[in-house]
Amino acid sequence: MDIAIIGASGYAGGDLMRLITLHPHTDLTCATSRKLDGTPVSLDQPHLKGFVDITYTNPDVNDIDADVVFLAVPHTVAMQYAGSLHERGIKTVDLSADYRLPQGIYEEIYGVTHTAYFDAPYGLPELHRDAIKKASFIANPGCFPTGAILAAAPVADLAQTIIYDSKTGVSGAGDTVSETTHYPNVADNINPYKWTAHRHLSEMQLEISRLESRASVHFTPHLVPVTRGILTTAHILTERPVTKDEIQMRYRHMYRDEPFIRLQTPKLASVRGTNFCDIAFEVEDGGRRIVAVSVIDNLMKGAAGQAVQNMNIICGFDETEGLLFPAAAP
Numbered sequence: 001m002d003i004a005i006i007g008a009s010g011y012a013g014g015d016l017m018r019l020i021t022l023h024p025h026t027d028l029t030c031a032t033s034r035k036l037d038g039t040p041v042s043l044d045q046p047h048l049k050g051f052v053d054i055t056y057t058n059p060d061v062n063d064i065d066a067d068v069v070f071l072a073v074p075h076t077v078a079m080q081y082a083g084s085l086h087e088r089g090i091k092t093v094d095l096s097a098d099y100r101l102p103q104g105i106y107e108e109i110y111g112v113t114h115t116a117y118f119d120a121p122y123g124l125p126e127l128h129r130d131a132i133k134k135a136s137f138i139a140n141p142g143c144f145p146t147g148a149i150l151a152a153a154p155v156a157d158l159a160q161t162i163i164y165d166s167k168t169g170v171s172g173a174g175d176t177v178s179e180t181t182h183y184p185n186v187a188d189n190i191n192p193y194k195w196t197a198h199r200h201l202s203e204m205q206l207e208i209s210r211l212e213s214r215a216s217v218h219f220t221p222h223l224v225p226v227t228r229g230i231l232t233t234a235h236i237l238t239e240r241p242v243t244k245d246e247i248q249m250r251y252r253h254m255y256r257d258e259p260f261i262r263l264q265t266p267k268l269a270s271v272r273g274t275n276f277c278d279i280a281f282e283v284e285d286g287g288r289r290i291v292a293v294s295v296i297d298n299l300m301k302g303a304a305g306q307a308v309q310n311m312n313i314i315c316g317f318d319e320t321e322g323l324l325f326p327a328a329a330p
C-alpha cells in the first residue's frame with residue numbers, strides 16, 4: 001500500500017512516519033509540509049534517518065495519489081483535503097476534529113463553517129469496529145476523548161455523572177511554540193486550562209450518550225511537564241450502589257478481546273510510544289462512586305497509533321499489524 005501523510009512534519013505526522021516505515025504492508029510515498037517543501041525528512045526528523053529516505057513535498061490536493069492518506073493537519077485544514085479524497089474513494093484517516101461531530105455541533109464548538117461535510121464513523125475501534133470496517137473515511141478520535149471514553153465505557157450506563165480530570169503531556173499541543181508550552185512555564189509546574197469548556201468535551205458527551213447513558217459529563221484538563229502521555233481519572237457517580245465484583249465483570253467482559261486495552265495499574269511510562277491503553281478502577285465504600293483511571297500516549301492511541309489501527313481495519317489487515325510492541329522502560 002502506498003501511503004501519503006499530509007502534515008508529516010508535525011508531531012502526529014512524525015509518529016505516523018515511524019509506524020508506516022515499520023509496517024509490513026505499507027510504503028511511505030508522500031510526506032507533506034509547506035514550510036519544509038524540498039527538505040529531506042531525515043534532516044528535519046533525525047530519528048527517522050535510515051528509515052525514511054524521501055523529501056517533504058507540498059502537492060495540490062488533487063495530485064495526491066495513494067492507497068491510504070492520513071490527514072495530520074489542524075482542524076479546518078483537513079476539510080480542504082477531505083472532499084477530493086472522499087470523492088475519489090481514497091481510503092483516508094483524518095486525525096483532526098473536522099469529522100468527529102455532527103456538522104451543527106462541530107460548527108458551534110469550533111466556531112467555523114464546515115465547507116465539505118459528510119458522515120464518517122468515529123474511529124474508536126473498541127466501540128465502532130463494525131462501522132469502521134465498512135467505511136473508507138474515518139474520523140480518528142481526539143486524544144483526551146480516547147482515554148476518557150475507554151475509561152468509563154463499561155459502566156457508562158450506570159452513571160448519573162461522570163467527571164473527567166486529565167493530565168496531559170506537552171506534545172498534545174503540537175509542534176508550534178507558544179507561551180503555554182514554553183519550557184520555564186511548563187517545567188516543575190502543573191497548569192489547569194479550559195477548566196469547564198474544552199472542545200473535546202462534546203466528543204466525550206456524544207460517545208457516552210451512545211452507550212445508553214444519561215450521565216452528565218464534565219471535563220477539566222491539566223498540562224503537566226512530560227512530553228507524551230495522558231492520564232485520565234474518571235469519577236463516575238452511579239445511579240445505584242454497585243459492587244466491585246459486578247464492575248470488574250463489566251470491564252473484563254467489554255475488553256476481553258481488545259488487543260490494545262490492558263486492565264492493569266495505569267502508569268504513563270507503561271504506554272509511552274505504544275498503542276496501548278491501560279485501565280484500572282476502584283469502587284468507593286458504599287458503591288456510589290467508581291474511580292476509573294486510564295493512560296494512553298497522546299500521539300499513539302491518542303493519534304497516530306489509533307490511526308494505523310483504523311487503517312489496518314479498513315484495509316483488511318490484522319488490526320495489530322505494525323503496532324504490537326511494548327514501551328521502553330524505565
Ligand SMILES: NC(=O)c1ccc[n+]([C@@H]2O[C@H](COP(=O)([O-])OP(=O)(O)OC[C@H]3O[C@@H](n4cnc5c(N)ncnc54)[C@H](OP(=O)(O)O)[C@@H]3O)[C@@H](O)[C@H]2O)c1
Binds near residue numbers: 010034071175299
Ligand atoms: N498532538 C497530539 O497529541 C494530537 C492528538 C490527537 C489528534 N491530533 C490532531 O492531529 C492534527 C495534527 O496535530 P499535531 O499535533 O501533529 O500538529 P502540528 O505538530 O502542529 O503539525 C501540523 C502539521 O500540519 C501542517 N500544516 C499546518 N497548516 C497547514 C495548512 N494550512 N496546509 C497544509 N498543511 C498544514 C504542518 O506543516 P506545515 O506548516 O509545514 O505545512 C504540520 O506538518 C491536528 O488536527 C490535531 O488536533 C493531535
